[in-house]
Amino acid sequence: MATDSWALAVDEQEAAAESVSGLKSKDLVNKAFLSFLISEDKAAQSLLNKLIRSNLVNTTNQVEVLQRDPNSPLYSVKSFEELRLKPPLLQGVYAMGFNRPSKIQENALPMMLAEPPQNLIAQSQSGTGKTAAFVLAMLSHVDPSNKWPQCLCVSPTYELALQTGKVIEQMGKFYPEVKLMYAIRGNKLERGMKLQEQIVIGTPGTVLDWCQKLKFIDPKKIKVFVLDEADVMIATQGHLDQSIRIQRMLPKTCQMLLFSATFEETVWNFAKRIIPDPNIIKLKREEETLDTIKQYYVVCNSKEEKFQALCNIYGAITIAQAMIFCHTRRTAGWLAGELSKEGHQVALLSGEMQVEQRAAVIQRFREGKEKVLVTTNVCARGIDVEQVSVVINFDLPVDKDGNPDNETYLHRIGRTGRFGKRGLAINMVDSKFSMNILNRIQEHFNKKIEKLDTDDLDEIEKIAN
Numbered sequence: 390m391a392t393d394s395w396a397l398a399v400d401e402q403e404a405a406a407e408s409v410s411g412l413k414s415k416d417l418v419n420k421a422f423l424s425f426l427i428s429e430d431k432a433a434q435s436l437l438n439k440l441i442r443s444n445l446v447n448t449t450n451q452v453e454v455l456q457r458d459p460n461s462p463l464y465s466v467k468s469f470e471e472l473r474l475k476p477p478l479l480q481g482v483y484a485m486g487f488n489r490p491s492k493i494q495e496n497a498l499p500m501m502l503a504e505p506p507q508n509l510i511a512q513s514q515s516g517t518g519k520t521a522a523f524v525l526a527m528l529s530h531v532d533p534s535n536k537w538p539q540c541l542c543v544s545p546t547y548e549l550a551l552q553t554g555k556v557i558e559q560m561g562k563f564y565p566e567v568k569l570m571y572a573i574r575g576n577k578l579e580r581g582m583k584l585q586e587q588i589v590i591g592t593p594g595t596v597l598d599w600c601q602k603l604k605f606i607d608p609k610k611i612k613v614f615v616l617d618e619a620d621v622m623i624a625t626q627g628h629l630d631q632s633i634r635i636q637r638m639l640p641k642t643c644q645m646l647l648f649s650a651t652f653e654e655t656v657w658n659f660a661k662r663i664i665p666d667p668n669i670i671k672l673k674r675e676e677e678t679l680d681t682i683k684q685y686y687v688v689c690n691s692k693e694e695k696f697q698a699l700c701n702i703y704g705a706i707t708i709a710q711a712m713i714f715c716h717t718r719r720t721a722g723w724l725a726g727e728l729s730k731e732g733h734q735v736a737l738l739s740g741e742m743q744v745e746q747r748a749a750v751i752q753r754f755r756e757g758k759e760k761v762l763v764t765t766n767v768c769a770r771g772i773d774v775e776q777v778s779v780v781i782n783f784d785l786p787v788d789k790d791g792n793p794d795n796e797t798y799l800h801r802i803g804r805t806g807r808f809g810k811r812g813l814a815i816n817m818v819d820s821k822f823s824m825n826i827l828n829r830i831q832e833h834f835n836k837k838i839e840k841l842d843t844d845d846l847d848e849i850e851k852i853a854n
């Protein structure tokens with residue numbers, strides 16, 4: 390981030406922090422609730438992931454397939470040719486730079502393109518090719534000579550719908566007869582009109598209105614129904630019911646597809662309710678491990694001392710890029726300011742930034758324009774920055790009850806086996822409380838965290854080897 394805009398961000402942050410300190414307790418509760426809402430904003434996180442991702446996420450895990458009819462042969466394809474796609478679609482796929490189907494696509498595409506249509510519930514982490522898969526299925530099933538909606542896709546938010554719409558436009562670039570319409574709030578149509586576009590993508594509330602109240606869409610003519618980001622969907626009040634109400638209007642013959650990045654019990658229950666007789670495809674997330682990470686802790690008495698320890702570390706070893714986690718926005722803002730004064734190029738990821746602004750900060754960091762990324766956990770959740778060799782827990786991760794947040798600890802510093810790069814993690818301890826958290830984290834993972842004396846430059850130098 391350029392110094393000016395960075396300074397601005399810090400100013401804003403500090404102003405926010407000051408306004409918090411001046412609040413009465415009731416307001417503080419509201420503020421806490423607000424930040425809880427932000428932290429739980431799955432839709433924002435999902436969008437952020439989409440915006441910053443440039444590549445397919447590969448995993449070494451195997452896809453699990455559960456077929457509705459276990460006797461029917463299981464097809465998987467290793468090339469797009471095998472799918473016998475319409476030529477303009479194959480052209481679209483190649484123009485997007487896809488050489489071969491991703492792991493999940495190998496199994497999902499033959500199922501989705503089969504005749505008669507099959508229903509599918511598919512779960513795999515973000516970036517594994519789900520969107521591209523269902524977009525291809527929708528485009529394949531459309532009959533462009535019929536001028537009415539045939540495919541309906543619901544997404545949890547306007548922004549996510551737009552992102553999927555972009556993929557439809559890209560992949561359908563050589564298939565201009567197929568038209569797309571966005572069913573999103575603000576897209577006002579004349580009463581009594583009937584849509585001519587073959588694919589409609591939108592948010593559940595508007596899609597429901599367009600099918601039921603305004604009758605722009607005849608749900609009985611829908612051939613493919615896609616419910617995207619089911620985990621995000623059910624986290625939003627009202628979306629679950631609206632999705633079910635849309636689904637009930639569709640004909641029995643309609644193909645129903647549901648996608649989710651995670652599979653908690655609640656998502657499962659919803660998926661089973663909404664998708665009749667499904668095939669199921671699951672691709673587990675690659676486990677993270679601490680095996681290739683050297684872990685240290687430093688004992689300090691205050692945040693100023695922690696900052697000094699950090700400077701000593703920077704003075705002794707060369708750090709290509711580091712990510713520093715703080716507990717609060719206020720600390721993050723302060724620390725970014727101090728580091729900047731020391732001449733570091735600092736990026737600050739802050740909770741009140743718009744999702745696009747956050748994506749831009751991460752993108753710049755990825756490109757190496759900044760060497761240090763200071764952030765709170767809330768902002769960085771779900772973001773994998775594999776290139777970072779050093780992670781500093783300026784504050785240790787704790788949950789809302791003050792217990793160690795082991796999962797977050799692992800996610801911050803762990804690496805997936807495949808990338809296995811060596812890493813360095815430094816934990817700052819500044820009280821009995823945080824020492825206790827550190828010990829419990831150590832016990833939980835059964836991995837020793839070594840003490841580091843940051844006043845001893847020789848000792849610090851050794852950790853870099």
Ligand SMILES: Nc1ncnc2c1ncn2[C@@H]1O[C@H](COP(=O)(O)OP(=O)(O)OP(=O)(O)O)[C@@H](O)[C@H]1O
Pocket residue numbers: 435438439442443444445446485486487488489490491494513514515516517518519520521522650
């Ligand atoms: N077969 C493929 N070959 C190469 N790249 C692909 C392939 N399929 C998808 N991609 C690319 O990989 C990235 C992730 O794909 P996609 O968005 O479809 O995944 P996703 O599982 O839907 O993730 P999300 O839910 O976050 O969107 C995109 O940049 C997409 O263009």
